[in-house]
Amino acid sequence: MDTDITHVLLVGGTGRFGGRLASALLARPGIHLHVLVRPGTHGDALAGLAEHGVTWVRGSLDDMRSLDSALEGVDAVVSAVDGAPEVRVEGQLRLLDSARRHGVIRFIPSDYSLDYADPESGGAFMDAHRQVADAVVRSGVPHSFVLCGAFMETALSPRAQVFDFERGVVSYWGTGDEPFDVTSMADAARWVAEVVVDPRATGRRLEFVGDVATVNGVAALYEELTGHVLRRVCKGGVEDLRRQLARVRPEGVTVQQPSASLALLAQLAGKGRLREPANAEYPRLRPVSVRAFLQSRWMLPSAASAALPLASQP
Ligand SMILES: NC(=O)c1ccc[n+]([C@@H]2O[C@H](COP(=O)([O-])OP(=O)(O)OC[C@H]3O[C@@H](n4cnc5c(N)ncnc54)[C@H](OP(=O)(O)O)[C@@H]3O)[C@@H](O)[C@H]2O)c1
Structure with a gap:
């Protein structure tokens, strides 16, 4: 059932959700995890993962050259970044551009949210999600969107x-x-780790509800x-x-x-309710x-x- 995706680059792995994603991706057999860590960030949250053969890559969304080198040999990109629009929008668009040029076959932007297509779902604050989602679709890069409520x-x-x-x-x-x-971070992370290698998830927006x-x-x-x-x-x-x-x-x-x-x-x-949960497609996962x-x-x-x-x- 899995795609040929082996090398997965996680961006934002030092964050609150990114740390859970790193654990969930490492727990998935067959995935070799690469984590982009910004210069100056120690990544203490990930220290326990060092012995799992993670490839650490120094780089930043602000630095296209570092993204290009991080994308070398990578099949899929999972983003868990957060921050100002320069990070959420411009930074992720640079990451998407690099992913496109490197022929990445799965791109998951940093969503993990309510339904931002609903105009009442958070007003202008969800604009960054919408802008990135539009760009991802336009780019032609094979992708999946993952929504999980709060x-x-x-x-x-x-x-x-x-x-x-x-x-x-x-x-x-x-x-x-x-x-x-609502969904626990650990459950959302485990769903992402399933989606990233699942060919059925290509080009889809997957909703999960804990x-x-x-x-x-x-x-x-x-x-x-x-x-x-x-x-x-x-x-x-x-x-x-x-x-x-x-x-x-x-x-x-x-x-x-x-x-x-x-x-x-x-x-x-x-x-911003999620109306079509895909929980049943991943019956192994039983959320808390x-x-x-x-x-x-x-x-x-x-x-x-x-x-x-x-x-x-x-
Ligand atoms: N549904 C919900 O209730 C909910 C709640 C919270 C968050 N979220 C979503 O979950 C996602 C992750 O949020 P979070 O709370 O885990 O974020 P977070 O803890 O603030 O972590 C942000 C991550 O982004 C990285 N980052 C920031 N700027 C960067 C740059 N220029 N280059 C590379 N990496 C950069 C940070 O790296 P450093 O460690 O180097 O700073 C960190 O790893 C976001 O999409 C957010 O909207 C959803």
């Missing part, structure tokens, strides 16, 4: 400005009953598991959030309200549920599992 690690952390379990507060837009898609949750469902689950009651704060309706997203331009995004948080807020308010994720986070006994107050699985 990462559980982000959506259920204070970073998303919704759940603050430490302070005992949940703040949300809408009713709190809007369903949203679980479907609601704000009220997660809050009730947390309360059930821990016995701590959360204070609920409604910040406005979904329309209010939409107006706020439309007003703030990416260049005006402050450190306190990064673009990712705004996209996540939209997601948590039920925007929000319940299991919360249990492992607080090391709660799994015996506490009762009826799920979450929306049903896809």
